[in-house]
Amino acid sequence: MSFVLSVLVVLHLLSWAVALGLWVAAAGTRQPNKAIAHASATALVIGIVMMGLSMATGGTGHLWFALKLLFAAIAAIFSVVAISRREETPSLVWFGIPTAIVLNVIVAVFRIGA
Template identity: 50%
Template sequence: MSTLAGILVVLHILCWAVAFGCWFAAMRSHEPNKGMAHGASGAVVFGLILMILGIAQGADGHMFYGLKLLFAIIAMACSWIAVSRGRETNALVWYLIPVSIVANIVIGVFHIGA
């Protein structure tokens, strides 16, 4: 089970890297890439699977999972909004994407709320 969890964590981190990398590549032009939304969506899916596995194994830290899920959904929703609006995306939505991605990573690395 730990091997499966390790593989899912790697995929989760890679999805966040894709989402952040696509945002960073589009930062100057403000022309969002669909890879950003797909990466964020993949990270949410892998994160939910990891959360289910963790809770099924009796792990505490519901606040940890809740915070990560909150920021992941914010990043995913803002990414899809940015892709649908294109260059007309307002600044709040545009900059919430990297802020929520970084917040999610910081929570995961430092186990905030666990």
């Protein structure tokens, strides 16, 4: 089970890296790429799967899971909104995408709430 969780962690972090990289690539023109939403949603789904596996095997840290789930959901929802609004994307939504991604990774690395 440890190997499966490790592979999922790698895929989860790669999804966030892709989403953040695509956001940086589109930051100059504020023309979001649909792949930002796909990568954010992939990271959200993988995170939910990891959370379920961890809790099923006796993992604790429910606040940690809740914080990561919140930031992942914000990033995914803001990404979808940015795709639908294109150039008219509000600044809160546009800059909320990388902020939520970075906060999600910070919570994971420093185990805030664990």
